[in-house]
Amino acid sequence: MRTFAVVGHLARTDGTFSLEDLPGSAGRMDLLCRCVRASLFLSHGLRRDVECRLLLLGPPDPPRIVRFSGERVRSLSPDERSAGSLLKKALSIPAGDLYRESTPGVTVRRGSLQDLLDGGFWAVLDERGRDLRKEEQFGDRFLLSDHRDFTPEEEALLAGLPRYSVGPRALHADDAITLVQNEMDRREAAWS
């Protein structure tokens, strides 16, 4: 299953943030909401074979992991407020060390980057990585950072993972997800 995971270094970890201020007081939650869209949406429907995981590291009670399952999610629209609203609900329930469902297809737990990467073959999307388009093969789990670089502690955990770039310009995380999806779609359909 394709999995995209995004680290939100400033993203709020309770449900009190305002949908009217996703970029500011919610800690660039707008970007994370767009990553959910880029992961799960086709033109007229959902990608049922994709999961999007968000690691939220902002105040008041980090870390939290929220997962959106394309197979099971309901009541999700492409706009930022829609994903933001489901995130608010996920961050409003008590979080333990196991995933718990807050709304259909959305699950939340207390958990770190290590918990986020729970097995599987991960790659890091990084503008200094190798060109994904030129790789003969790659896995189906991709980790991205938000508008901030990975911290030294995070980098230590990611040492040894393959790193891929999607193009010559540094792009928003949601654009990078769109470009990876396209490369995978093309290969599945024997387009490239």
Next chain:
Amino acid sequence: MRTFAVVGHLARTDGTFSLEDLPGSAGRMDLLCRCVRASLFLSHGLRRDVECRLLLLGPPDPPRIVRFSGERVRSLSPDERSAGSLLKKALSIPAGDLYRESTPGVTVRRGSLQDLLDGGFWAVLDERGRDLRKEEQFGDRFLLSDHRDFTPEEEALLAGLPRYSVGPRALHADDAITLVQNEMDRREAAWS
């Protein structure tokens, strides 16, 4: 100059819409706002050599054209509300047959699809088109529709224009813009 133009078949044509309901009563304005982001934003800055034009055809007073200039726009953030807020301002000033600036880098006029395509070599992004990646050459002006197909009247105006597809799956207009930008970035940087 790279130019992306998007037809918003239902998009509201006055400034009374709510930023809290861009997908609904504003007529899928959320999608148009994301097209502005995909056209103009790099990771940490604006694409100064890009213009995004929106054709708004919804009530109460269509048609309107709003242009965002990457070179001159100010106070624009990547989130939907930010572009939506500049659109509200653009749609709140009286519109004539000439472009008039509503805020820095944002201009508005009364105008049709024909007015939108004011010269230049346009191509249509269309999932039934030829694979853009396999084209040896293409222009720098791309027209897209929102979540609706072009109408028969619009199609008549577009007859004869080249049509390109960005991949095997039908995607949101903002994803298609991201993919075209990437193809152009790669060619400019001799990456592909």
